[in-house]
Amino acid sequence: MIKRRKFSEALFKALGLSALVLAVGTLVLLFGALLIDGVGRLDWQFLTSFPSRHASQAGILPAVVGSTLVMLVTAFVGIPIGVAAAIYLEEYARRTWLTELIEVTVTNLAGVPSIIFGLLALGLFVYMLGLGSSILTAGLTLALLILPVVIVTTREAIRAIPVQIREAAFALGATRWQTVADHVLPYSASGILTGIILALSRAIGETAPIVTVGALTFIAFLPPSPITDQPPYLSFEWLMSPFTVMPIQMFGWVSRPGEDFAANAAAAGLLLVGMTLAMNGLAIYVRYRMRKRVSW
Amino acid sequence: MARPVDGPYIDSAGRGDWPKPLKAETCELSFYYGTRLVLKRVSVPIAECNITALIGPSGCGKSTFLRCFNRMHDLYPGTRYEGAIVLYPDSRNILDREVDPIEVRMRLAMVFQKPNPFPKSVYENVAYGLRVRGVKDRRAIDEKVEQALRSAALWEEVKDRLSALGTSLSGGQQQRLCIARALATDPELLLLDEPTSALDPIATASIEELLQDLKRRVTILIVTHNMQQAARISDWTAFMYLGELVEFGPTKRLFTTPAKKQTEDYITGRFG
Numbered sequence: 001m002i003k004r005r006k007f008s009e010a011l012f013k014a015l016g017l018s019a020l021v022l023a024v025g026t027l028v029l030l031f032g033a034l035l036i037d038g039v040g041r042l043d044w045q046f047l048t049s050f051p052s053r054h055a056s057q058a059g060i061l062p063a064v065v066g067s068t069l070v071m072l073v074t075a076f077v078g079i080p081i082g083v084a085a086a087i088y089l090e091e092y093a094r095r096t097w098l099t100e101l102i103e104v105t106v107t108n109l110a111g112v113p114s115i116i117f118g119l120l121a122l123g124l125f126v127y128m129l130g131l132g133s134s135i136l137t138a139g140l141t142l143a144l145l146i147l148p149v150v151i152v153t154t155r156e157a158i159r160a161i162p163v164q165i166r167e168a169a170f171a172l173g174a175t176r177w178q179t180v181a182d183h184v185l186p187y188s189a190s191g192i193l194t195g196i197i198l199a200l201s202r203a204i205g206e207t208a209p210i211v212t213v214g215a216l217t218f219i220a221f222l223p224p225s226p227i228t229d230q231p232p233y234l235s236f237e238w239l240m241s242p243f244t245v246m247p248i249q250m251f252g253w254v255s256r257p258g259e260d261f262a263a264n265a266a267a268a269g270l271l272l273v274g275m276t277l278a279m280n281g282l283a284i285y286v287r288y289r290m291r292k293r294v295s296w
Numbered sequence: 297m298a299r300p301v302d303g304p305y306i307d308s309a310g311r312g313d314w315p316k317p318l319k320a321e322t323c324e325l326s327f328y329y330g331t332r333l334v335l336k337r338v339s340v341p342i343a344e345c346n347i348t349a350l351i352g353p354s355g356c357g358k359s360t361f362l363r364c365f366n367r368m369h370d371l372y373p374g375t376r377y378e379g380a381i382v383l384y385p386d387s388r389n390i391l392d393r394e395v396d397p398i399e400v401r402m403r404l405a406m407v408f409q410k411p412n413p414f415p416k417s418v419y420e421n422v423a424y425g426l427r428v429r430g431v432k433d434r435r436a437i438d439e440k441v442e443q444a445l446r447s448a449a450l451w452e453e454v455k456d457r458l459s460a461l462g463t464s465l466s467g468g469q470q471q472r473l474c475i476a477r478a479l480a481t482d483p484e485l486l487l488l489d490e491p492t493s494a495l496d497p498i499a500t501a502s503i504e505e506l507l508q509d510l511k512r513r514v515t516i517l518i519v520t521h522n523m524q525q526a527a528r529i530s531d532w533t534a535f536m537y538l539g540e541l542v543e544f545g546p547t548k549r550l551f552t553t554p555a556k557k558q559t560e561d562y563i564t565g566r567f568g
């Protein structure tokens with residue numbers, strides 16, 4: 001009897017271990033292959049060149065710039081709206097059937113396939129608002145995509161603040177806004193920031209919705225510079241510029257025949273993985289740093 | 297809002313025991329959580345610059361009663377007050393619909409059962425009430441912070457680490473920090489909800505001593521589970537049971553010759 005149980009225990013251990021090895025091993029293999037294929041190609045020339053018909057002269061500059069600018073728009077639009085919506089839902093809205101409905105919808109939106117957001121954006125931004133296949137459109141699309149994630153994580157971070165802290169502020173005569181601005185937001189900042197970074201790191205790798213709104217795969221110029229030499233020294237022309245982003249550039253190279261372009265794709269993949277990992281690392285660091293300061 | 301002529305608070309000694317002058321008074325105060333009636337026409341006088349203790353078994357509505365004074369229940373939907381809480385000397389019913397709860401909270405201060413300092417510096421904890429009131433003058437704030445910390449008998453312990461986190465202090469220090477935070481805004485009435493129940497005997501003694509000191513300047517209403525504490529520190533005691541006021545009177549008399557059987561049973565430990 002006991003022998004039998006020991007045996008099943010050992011069996012389960014072995015099964016679990018092999019599942020783990022399989023999962024992690026596959027990941028390591030994939031990443032290793034990417035590394036072997038791409039690391040040789042990942043040099044300064046690659047980072048600063050435009051795409052080319054010749055694989056060895058091709059570079060990823062427009063894609064890096066495109067990704068950065070799109071993320072800028074996404075962050076600029078998605079974060080304030082998401083955080084504000086979460087604050088409203090958590091701190092101001094009364095519990096009614098309408099807010100319940102909004103809550104359920106937001107939570108479910110976080111699970112909607114990203115290409116659906118692309119379709120929605122194509123109809124809304126490209127056709128209805130006439131924004132074209134621009135950086136602005138892509139940024140707004142990804143902002144929509146991260147909005148539910150930002151709302152959900154912000155609400156969770158806000159909800160983690162004990163009610164006693166809020167009551168202490170109110171008892172001192174603080175208004176709701178003062179309580180939010182002086183206490184709720186500062187104390188939940190680490191959680192909110194973590195959520196934002198994770199949402200952005202997801203958005204930077206998104207391909208489907210960006211393809212849907214019409215990003216290019218081959219682009220030989222940069223968007224107009226946001227800083228000009230004439231007053232008012234700022235230009236927003238870049239918002240309306242055509243663009244590409246890193247995952248699309250990568251896909252463009254993957255779909256080409258030939259070993260050389262495969263190396264380019266691997267290098268682009270490495271860069272993308274590296275950026276995502278860096279953002280996740282930053283999220284962990286932020287949480288760790290700020291958690292240590294805020295406790296109750 | 298006439299003062300009830302004949303209420304349950306009138307004890308054997310009659311009206312002679314009615315405190316004077318009053319800082320506040322509840323008149324037939326009833327309170328509902330949703331449809332649940334938790335306070336039933338409670339009328340209690342709060343004597344100025346005295347300590348009034350509220351005792352009663354768990355769940356009888358002491359905290360609920362206390363939280364009516366600074367309209368804390370307004371923060372949650374579905375709560376309802378009836379009757380009045382009159383604040384003197386302006387004889388204003390602070391439960392009136394026209395009265396802004398924030399205006400009420402500006403005049404009173406509250407210390408909670410569990411110390412709840414903000415995860416900010418000691419200094420900012422005490423200064424927060426002033427900041428909310430729009431005080432900008434750095435020197436004025438400095439002065440008030442020191443004064444409040446001295447009143448709360450905490451100054452000597454924290455004067456060298458005003459920038460340390462309030463949450464990094466010990467439990468007793470945290471509670472005194474909360475008292476300092478409450479005192480910094482010169483409240484007319486200080487509400488304390490079992491302020492020592494989370495503390496050890498030494499910290500408790502220091503806070504009791506502190507309250508004795510404070511009552512020269514501030515009116516104090518304190519909820520306590522601990523009957524010895526009520527007997528030790530308060531001038532007046534109200535005994536509540538199941539949301540009703542059973543007896544109110546001078547502490548010494550209430551603990552030696554209670555007028556009601558229920559009071560006697562409770563203070564002699566036969567129930568509750």
Ligand SMILES: Nc1ncnc2c1ncn2[C@@H]1O[C@H](COP(=O)(O)OP(=O)(O)OP(=O)(O)O)[C@@H](O)[C@H]1O
Nearest residue numbers: 329332334352353354355356357358359360361521
């Ligand atoms: N938010 C709430 N919603 C509904 N009922 C509540 C709520 N808070 C308290 N009550 C009920 O109201 C009654 C009085 O509660 P209260 O907290 O005022 O008691 P208390 O005398 O302070 O008890 P304790 O000595 O344990 O702190 C209790 O029966 C409690 O269950």
Ligand SMILES: [Mg+2]
Nearest residue numbers: 358359360489
């Ligand atoms: Mg209580």
